[in-house]
Amino acid sequence: MDPGIYQEFKRKVRNRIAAMVGLLALVAAYGTAGFYYFEPMSLRDAFYMTIISITTVGYAEVIPLSDTGRMFAISTILLGVSSSGIALGILTNLVFEETLFKILRGKHMEKAIHNLNGHYIVCGYGTTGASITEELLLQGETVVVIENNPARAPHTNERTCFHLEGDARQDETLEQAHLSGAKGLATSLPEDADNVFVVLTARALNPDLRIVSRYKDADTQKKLLTAGANHAISPYQMGGQRLALAAANPILMEFIDKPIRQKGMLIHFVQVDVPEMAPIIGKALKNSLIREQSMGALLVGLVQKNGETVFNPGPDFRLDSVQQLLILGDDEQIKSLRLYLGH
Structure with a gap:
């Protein structure tokens, strides 16, 4: 989906919410000022009268209203009902458009992913998964991220980075990521058992795929390799090795690290x-x-x-x-x- 269309949609959402809130605030201000002017009551009581009028809840009046006050109350009720209806219409339309936008955006994303070839699939977008994705993008690769938590969804790009919401352990999800045309898969799910399951599933669906996986427990490494992973890597062990290299051989560390990892080198x-x-x-x-x-x-x-x-x-x-x-x-x-x- 064109990023410009998405930004336009967000701008429309902000404008409609602002219009809805502004309309209700204007009616509340109208009623409060009118009751305060036509009847001998405080601003607090005038605001209370306005709220029970526009919501039509039918509570008792603060004080008996004069004929003028009653006519004004009628106008406030009519305005309140009308504005509430308009606000409800805006909200309903907003929810409908957002749902429709998500459906269209999802269909567009699925179609774009299906046409990919030679891409990489990253399962899980936690700390490790985000780092893997960033490195692959820096190397000019195309990446499909599978992440079932919308709060951790990556910032997608129309041509190089795609997000597929779903469970990476399921055959259907991996097939939606166009596993058959992928160059490689990296799984970095939080649990070792889930990573083993993803490796087994991916290897069964694509025997020629290059698969790498992270693991936490040392016993899991052998299971991942047996399941079909080409490489099984522990971020903790790798981190320890890099720390030791940085401490004992800082020049060598700089030579290895900078050309590979730093953008702009x-x-x-x-x-x-x-x-x-x-x-x-x-x-x-x-x-x-x-x-x-x-x-x-x-x-x-x-x-x-x-x-x-x-x-x-x-x-x-x-x-x-x-x-x-x-x-x-x-x-x-x-x-x-x-x-x-x-x-």
């Missing part, structure tokens, strides 16, 4: 997919022109189709079955390399 450490018909296939590394065509990007390693990772390959290493390149470079270098490879 010149240097990035990324994985670049190698298409089947890429010009480097079948060549020795020294003849591949990777460095020349990438404007000097540094090849740190590569991933073979069998899953083997080779770090710092030699110049005579043949690129016969390379699947990904591990590259250290700036935006322009990475863009140039992707263009050379045929992305």
Whole structure:
């Protein structure tokens, strides 16, 4: 859904609520001033008379009204009933429009998600899930977040970030996230048992999917790997390792951390997919022109189709079955390399 339409809808809601409150306040002010002027009563009593008049509850009058006061009370009742009806109509219309807007927005989101391919699915948008989503978006990936708590819903983007409200443990929800066309799935639900269940379900629905999961208890790691996760990671263990690295090797920590995590840095450490018909296939590394065509990007390693990772390959290493390149470079270098490879 176009963000401009959503902002326009919110503006309409604010304006209608303000109009409804303003109308009722105007009638209350009219009645209070009139009773105070036509009858010998205090402002408090005049306000009380106004309220029982416009709500037509039928309580006793504060004092017996004069003929003028009764005629004014009639006008106050008519205005109160009319304004209450208008306010109720505004409120009903607002609820109907909000419901309709949510339905249309949900249908639009489902259609957009169904057309995705090569996206990532993040199950759970707590602290870990939000961090995973942010990192994937910074790397230029498209993300579908599955979160059943509306209060924790992410800020969606028309092209790169989508929110699907539902239970990630259900087959239907994962299918709505277009699991069959996804590149990977990360599950970060609060309970380990739920993460194991998501991994089992996702692996059954898509045998080729790359799945990563978080866990809290050490015993769960083996269960996640057995269920089909490619990687099982403990945020607490990882956090401890990073803290130790920062304490003992701060320079190394800065070198590893900044290029990967900080937005706006010149240097990035990324994985670049190698298409089947890429010009480097079948060549020795020294003849591949990777460095020349990438404007000097540094090849740190590569991933073979069998899953083997080779770090710092030699110049005579043949690129016969390379699947990904591990590259250290700036935006322009990475863009140039992707263009050379045929992305």
